[in-house]
Amino acid sequence: MFGAGHETTVNLIGNGLLALYRNPDQLALLKAEPSLITNAIEEFLRYDSSVQMTGRVALEDIDDLGGKRIPKGESVLCLLGSANRDPAVYPDRPDRLDIARPNVKPLSFGGGIHFCLGAQLARIEAEIAISTLLRRLPDLRLDDADNPEWRPTFVLRGLKRLPASW
Numbered sequence: 001m002f003g004a005g006h007e008t009t010v011n012l013i014g015n016g017l018l019a020l021y022r023n024p025d026q027l028a029l030l031k032a033e034p035s036l037i038t039n040a041i042e043e044f045l046r047y048d049s050s051v052q053m054t055g056r057v058a059l060e061d062i063d064d065l066g067g068k069r070i071p072k073g074e075s076v077l078c079l080l081g082s083a084n085r086d087p088a089v090y091p092d093r094p095d096r097l098d099i100a101r102p103n104v105k106p107l108s109f110g111g112g113i114h115f116c117l118g119a120q121l122a123r124i125e126a127e128i129a130i131s132t133l134l135r136r137l138p139d140l141r142l143d144d145a146d147n148p149e150w151r152p153t154f155v156l157r158g159l160k161r162l163p164a165s166w
């Protein structure tokens with residue numbers, strides 16, 4: 001529970017703040033309309049997911065999934081970060097951060113019977129952390145938003161540090 005719940009949520013907050021400060025128009029919009037925070041968190045989850053993939057094992061033969069045959073017992077990797085930017089689902093420029101984007105449905109918490117147990121907790125934590133930072137530290141700025149240092153991880157995605165001043 002600590003493993004599943006800590007680094008993932010820390011990275012949602014870090015990746016979300018970085019995305020926001022790299023898109024000053026979106027930062028200004030959120031400061032002007034703080035009620036957008038709930039949708040903004042969904043967009044942060046979609047735009048730069050702190051979990052990039054999850055796995056499944058096929059319980060039966062699948063004849064055709066996107067043109068591939070998957071035999072029973074085969075492992076499948078689901079690239080959540082890629083699916084989150086599927087242009088068929090997000091025709092309005094999926095590579096753009098848009099905190100007011102309608103119908104954001106990130107796959108960052110997985111799906112089905114193994115859907116993340118802590119999804120609602122993570123959303124609440126991120127919402128409180130980011131909205132409190134913006135409210136309490138209106139002059140907050142990132143020291144080097146153009147050259148962030150990422151952790152050398154593969155499944156999880158997050159920053160080593162995010163130096164900031166105010």
Ligand code: HEM
Binds near residue numbers: 001004054108121
């Ligand atoms: C932004 C934060 C988080 C992200 C992106 C995230 C993502 C995920 C993903 C992708 C899975 C696998 C789902 C699947 O394969 O369908 C998962 C499972 C899980 N998560 Fe999270 N998680 C987050 C926060 C948390 C928190 C805060 C907790 C608990 C306090 C938590 C507890 C769990 C547990 C227990 C599972 C296993 C569920 C199962 O296998 O039935 N997660 N999470």
